[in-house]
Amino acid sequence: MLKIFENITNNTKDALNKRKIIKQFINDGDMTLNNLASNINLSIPTVTRIINEMIDEKYIQDLGKLKTAEGRHPNLYGLNAEAAYFIGVDIEHFGINIGLCNFRGExxxxxTRIPHKFENTKESFNTICAIIKDFIKAQDVKEDKILNVQINISGRVNPKTGYSYSIFYFDETPLSEHFSKKIGHHVSIDNDTRAMTYGEYLSGNVTEEKNIIFVNLSWGIAIGIIINGQIYTGKSGFAGEFGHVKAFDNEVICHCGKKGCIETEISGSYLYKTLLEEINNGAVSTLSQTVKKREITLNDIIDAVVDKEDVLCIKLVEEIGSKLGEQLAMLINIFNPESIIIGGTLSEAKTYLxxxxxxxxxxYSLNLVSRDSQLLPSKFTGKSGxxxxxxxxxxxxxxDV
Ligand SMILES: [Zn+2]
Incomplete structure (x- = not known):
C-alpha cells in the first residue's frame, strides 16, 4: 500500500472511519460534511476532524463551495485525483483493452483493441502479461502510485480466492497470484460481466435504479445482477451464467460441453459462425472479400452493420436480438428489474439490436411486470469491460484493507 494510505490499514477506530469515508466517496461521489456524517452515522465534529486529517494526508480534497440556489453554501469534499491510480484490463477474443483511472475514478x-488472439494457453497468458507491463511503463504516472491491476476473466471466477476455473487454470496457485508475479503489481481478478455491471452501475446508464440486469453480449453471453444496489455473486462467485442455460433443441454442443445452451444461438460466436456459413454458401456481404484474406473479428462485423449497413450482418444481428428478447422476458418475470442494460461488443450495433x-x-413477458423495466443500451458499449x-x-x- 502507498505510504499516504499507511495509516488507514490498521484497525483503530480512526482508520476504520477513514476507510468508510473513502468507500462513501467511491460509491456516491463528492459530498458535503453534513451528508457524509449522516451517511456513515458520525457526528459533524468527528467527521470534520477526520476529513481535515485526510486532507493533510493528501488523498481527500476540499472542492470549495457547493453552488445552491439559496441559503448557506456548504463546502464539497471528494477524493484527490492524483493520490493513486488503478489499471483495468479487459481480455476480448481478438484484442485487449487496458485503461488507467485516477483516484476519482476518471x-x-x-x-483499446490491442491486437491479441485469445487462447487458453500459457503462451497467451504470457503475452497478455507483457502487453499489460508495456502499457504500465508507457504511463505518465509513477509506478508505485498504481495500487491495483484488475483483470476481467470470462467464465467461472471466484473473486475472493482469485481462482479462475474456466480459463488459465494452470495449477493449484490462484490465477491472481500468477498474474501478480509476472506483472509485478497487486492483481485482482473478477468475472468480466460482473466488472461491466459494476462500471455501468457506478458511472454508466444507471441513475437511481437499484435492481438491474446487465447483459454482456460479446463472444459469449452472460448476465450481471444487481439486487438492492449490491452485486449478486452467488455462493462462490458463479452467479450469472445465463449463457449456459438450455434453451434450444439444436443439437449444438456448447464449449461448456452441454447441448442447446442459450450461447449456442445468442452470442457473438454464433453471429461469427453463421456469417461465415452464409458467405460460404454464396450469400453476399461487404465482408465477402475480407474473409478470403484474413480472419475477421466481431468488431469487423459490427463495423459492417453500423458503418456499411451490410444487409446480411444486420439480418443476423436482428435475429439474435429477437431471440434474446424471448430469454429476457423470462428474466423480467423472475426478477422484476427496474433496468435491463444491454452491453458487450454486440451492443455497439444498438439501433439494429x-x-x-x-x-x-x-x-413474451407479463405486461404488468415488464412495464416496470426499462431496456437500455450500455453507455460504454464495447468499452464497458x-x-x-x-x-x-x-x-x-x-x-480489502
Ligand atoms: Zn454452454
Missing amino acids: IVNLK IPPIKTTVRR VIGACLLSRKKIFD
Whole structure:
C-alpha cells in the first residue's frame, strides 16, 4: 500500500472511519460534511476532524463551495485525483483493452483493441502479461502510485480466492497470484460481466435504479445482477451464467460441453459462425472479400452493420436480438428489474439490436411486470469491460484493507 494510505490499514477506530469515508466517496461521489456524517452515522465534529486529517494526508480534497440556489453554501469534499491510480484490463477474443483511472475514478488513458488472439494457453497468458507491463511503463504516472491491476476473466471466477476455473487454470496457485508475479503489481481478478455491471452501475446508464440486469453480449453471453444496489455473486462467485442455460433443441454442443445452451444461438460466436456459413454458401456481404484474406473479428462485423449497413450482418444481428428478447422476458418475470442494460461488443450495433429485443420482450413477458423495466443500451458499449475493470480495480483495494 502507498505510504499516504499507511495509516488507514490498521484497525483503530480512526482508520476504520477513514476507510468508510473513502468507500462513501467511491460509491456516491463528492459530498458535503453534513451528508457524509449522516451517511456513515458520525457526528459533524468527528467527521470534520477526520476529513481535515485526510486532507493533510493528501488523498481527500476540499472542492470549495457547493453552488445552491439559496441559503448557506456548504463546502464539497471528494477524493484527490492524483493520490493513486488503478489499471483495468479487459481480455476480448481478438484484442485487449487496458485503461488507467485516477483516484476519482476518471479514466486518464485508454487503449483499446490491442491486437491479441485469445487462447487458453500459457503462451497467451504470457503475452497478455507483457502487453499489460508495456502499457504500465508507457504511463505518465509513477509506478508505485498504481495500487491495483484488475483483470476481467470470462467464465467461472471466484473473486475472493482469485481462482479462475474456466480459463488459465494452470495449477493449484490462484490465477491472481500468477498474474501478480509476472506483472509485478497487486492483481485482482473478477468475472468480466460482473466488472461491466459494476462500471455501468457506478458511472454508466444507471441513475437511481437499484435492481438491474446487465447483459454482456460479446463472444459469449452472460448476465450481471444487481439486487438492492449490491452485486449478486452467488455462493462462490458463479452467479450469472445465463449463457449456459438450455434453451434450444439444436443439437449444438456448447464449449461448456452441454447441448442447446442459450450461447449456442445468442452470442457473438454464433453471429461469427453463421456469417461465415452464409458467405460460404454464396450469400453476399461487404465482408465477402475480407474473409478470403484474413480472419475477421466481431468488431469487423459490427463495423459492417453500423458503418456499411451490410444487409446480411444486420439480418443476423436482428435475429439474435429477437431471440434474446424471448430469454429476457423470462428474466423480467423472475426478477422484476427496474433496468435491463444491454452491453458487450454486440451492443455497439444498438439501433439494429435493441428494437427486435424490445419487440419480443413485449410479446413474451407479463405486461404488468415488464412495464416496470426499462431496456437500455450500455453507455460504454464495447468499452464497458475496460471501464468497469478500472473502477472495480479501485473499489477492490479499499474493500480489502
Ligand atoms: Zn454452454
